[in-house]
Amino acid sequence: MKLTAQIKLLPTPEQADLLLRTMEMANRACNAISAYAWQHGAFRQYDLHHALYHDLRQQFPLSAQMVVRCLGKVADSYKLDRATQRTFMERGGIAYDSRLLTYKEGELSTISKRLVEKAKDTGRAIALEDLSGIRSATVSRAERSRHHNWAFYDLRSKITYKARRRGVPVVLVDPAYTSRTCHACGHCEKANRKRQAAFVCQACGHCDNADRNAALNIAARAEVNQPIVAQAA
Numbered sequence: 384m385k386l387t388a389q390i391k392l393l394p395t396p397e398q399a400d401l402l403l404r405t406m407e408m409a410n411r412a413c414n415a416i417s418a419y420a421w422q423h424g425a426f427r428q429y430d431l432h433h434a435l436y437h438d439l440r441q442q443f444p445l446s447a448q449m450v451v452r453c454l455g456k457v458a459d460s461y462k463l464d465r466a467t468q469r470t471f472m473e474r475g476g477i478a479y480d481s482r483l484l485t486y487k488e489g490e491l492s493t494i495s496k497r498l499v500e501k502a503k504d505t506g507r508a509i510a511l512e513d514l515s516g517i518r519s520a521t522v523s524r525a526e527r528s529r530h531h532n533w534a535f536y537d538l539r540s541k542i543t544y545k546a547r548r549r550g551v552p553v554v555l556v557d558p559a560y561t562s563r564t565c566h567a568c569g570h571c572e573k574a575n576r577k578r579q580a581a582f583v584c585q586a587c588g589h590c591d592n593a594d595r596n597a598a599l600n601i602a603a604r605a606e607v608n609q610p611i612v613a614q615a616a
């Protein structure tokens with residue numbers, strides 16, 4: 384999902400505590416996975432999954448998706464090199480994707496409203512992927528399946544609808560290659576996109592969350608294509 388929304392969660396103190404403890408727990412799991420990977424020279428997610436998944440589920444009170452995400456995070460961290468054992472900070476970021484985050488009724492509405500209001504207040508346009516050519520060969524099967532995600536479509540249509548009502552321009556951008564192009568140096572290669580979540584540039588070594596990297600490319604394309612629209616109030 385390349386629709387990257389920066390969301391400020393406003394949890395109750397109990398929810399904040401739970402999120403924090405989940406984060407710490409996930410990073411402890413990552414450290415356990417990394418230690419195993421390092422000791423056994425097993426760095427592929429597939430191998431780590433088979434060796435550790437059941438133990439991890441017993442050892443850590445984390446959801447299945449979260450354990451899978453931790454295995455992926457560790458496997459990704461060894462993609463660049465295997466020279467040092469990776470360790471993870473207690474409060475290191477854990478990527479929540481649409482399978483980990485479930486939206487309550489009304490939340491997508493709030494998110495889209497804030498996004499549109501923010502664009503309106505700051506005189507900016509909103510860039511979205513142009514999905515009309517989504518069947519083209521440049522879009523991977525994995526990406527296509529994410530476009531079928533319900534939350535993705537729902538949020539998209541809410542943004543489009545509200546932007547139109549508030550007079551905020553929506554710029555549609557051809558998404559071809561945005562997920563495999565490095566936002567730092569422009570190098571385009573399929574291997575840059577290591578996994579769904581991880582972007583590692585094969586040319587300059589730039590690492591980023593894959594969705595974030597793609598979103599920055601989308602924003603840059605929108606600017607290049609429509610400089611005047613982007614300034615419209």
Ligand SMILES: [Zn+2]
Binds near residue numbers: 566568569584585588
């Ligand atoms: Zn690069």
